[in-house]
Amino acid sequence: MKLIVLASHPVQYHAPVFRQMAQEIEAKGGECLVVYLSDFSIQGYRDRDFNTTFAWDEPLLEGYRSTFLNANAQEQPAGFRDLHAPGWIDILKAEKPTRILVTTLNYQGAVTATLQARLRGIPCTLRAETTDVSVVRSPMKDKVRSLIYRTSYSLFDSAIAFGEFNRQHLIRHGISPQRLGMAYFSVRDRTSEIPAPEKQHLRQNLRTSLGFNDAQTVLLFSGKLIPKKNPELILNAIAQLPPEIQQQLGVIFLGSGTLAEKLQLLAQQLAPLPIHFAGFKNQQELPPYYLAADVLVLPSQRQGEVWGLVVNEALQAGLPCIVTEAVGCTADFAHFPDFQTIPENDAIALAQALKPLLGKPRDFNRYQTQMQNYSIAACAHQMAEFLWDLK
The missing domain is CATH 3.40.50.2000 (Glycogen Phosphorylase B;)
Structure with a gap:
């Protein structure tokens, strides 16, 4: 051929x-x-x-x-x-x-x-x-x-x-x-290329530098800060939670885009909740952020999210995922443990989905076997x- x-x-x-x-x-x-x-x-x-x-x-x-x-x-x-x-x-x-x-x-x-x-x-x-x-x-x-x-x-x-x-x-x-x-x-599995002791070291160092304590469950949004991805749903969902749950959370927005300024204003309303805006990071800079986080949230709207490759990256790092029905990979990852699908634009549903994931132990290799097919x-x-x- x-x-x-x-x-x-x-x-x-x-x-x-x-x-x-x-x-x-x-x-x-x-x-x-x-x-x-x-x-x-x-x-x-x-x-x-x-x-x-x-x-x-x-x-x-x-x-x-x-x-x-x-x-x-x-x-x-x-x-x-x-x-x-x-x-x-x-x-x-x-x-x-x-x-x-x-x-x-x-x-x-x-x-x-x-x-x-x-x-x-x-x-x-x-x-x-x-x-x-x-x-x-x-x-x-x-x-x-x-x-x-x-x-x-x-x-x-x-x-x-x-x-x-x-x-x-x-x-x-x-x-x-x-x-x-x-x-x-x-996607390339960058986290598997990192020795096990180094993973924990990267996680701890980044969490400390960003102001997250060991007990907090850190939510990660990774991608473009644009309406299609709907990142503000994360902050709207946190606002629905009582203060005693809010204080158990932290957020990393990993990416840049036209919604950055709006998100920063919304984040101020949730103070003193630790919310970090990492800005755009190139491919080789991504692994520490996936290791530092505890849950990936991809709250996209139906504006053309045919797959959502950040979900692959998150699962490779052992992260549970919460995504909306608008994300194209839902049919393929729905059977994974702690992979949750919520309705589009539903802050209350996202808030409820977060609760069972609070304080869960972190396992970098949790999805290693399943991800071989991807x-x-x-x-x-x-x-x-x-x-x-x-x-």
Whole structure:
């Protein structure tokens, strides 16, 4: 097999999967090339949601072949027409791929590239970040959307789902269950790379430096401080609790975004509750915060939260999780102990969900066995095997 992976841009969560998948395919005698529509995430860019400028501290291009169709990009694309596919036909002629794995249809360049591949008789497999439950739509919009997806998906002879809601979406829009693989969304397990004694040391040091005592249950929000993520629900929920429970809590907001100032004002109303705003942290800076916390809370609204990879990171660190029904991974993690799902925008439900988790002993390895199915190795292997069997 000669595989080309078509992706929008290098992403810190996807690059390790592409790296290992390419290595597995090459070990079988095949070839793999990742073609990116843009390199803006390599150049460094201003993220509109994080409201800050940065470049990821991950090696996004090491260990696999890659190339760019739009090099030296300066800005994060904002819409469907922002990324095109110049030189794609030349790549098809030079590489002569036997299959294309398309990981996005959000840009004109990806749709055009898929059409051009199909016109040349090259089979295509879909791996797209879409579900039918992450956004609330009117019946009319849902019908139009479904028609567009059914038309688009007719270009693909197969697909690889990333979770249960995505699997349901793909089948609903014409992908045959017999031609549908599953490889769960995954992230690098950084906490497993830390020796056990060091984990406790990192936890204690950060908690002390942030002003949390050993008895407090520290809630962690990790992500962009934007309306989609709805971080203020955490503070609204705490306000519902009696003072004797409030004093058992602490909060870390790990991330930046447009709601930062509003959240800081709300936090002042809960004084003297210890609430720390850590700001944006790059990938290698994250583990101490997950180790220091006791519960992850992801209170997203139905504005496109198709999975919620911070939940993977939290479970890898042994953290119980409370998420709303709007979070796409709920169907896949619901069976995990102390994984709670609450209604969207329900501060009272969140307050009630917190109570049984107060003062629970911390176990960094609690979900270690279950999370093997959500590892980089498992995801890459499942994708490589599925694609190889398709030929």
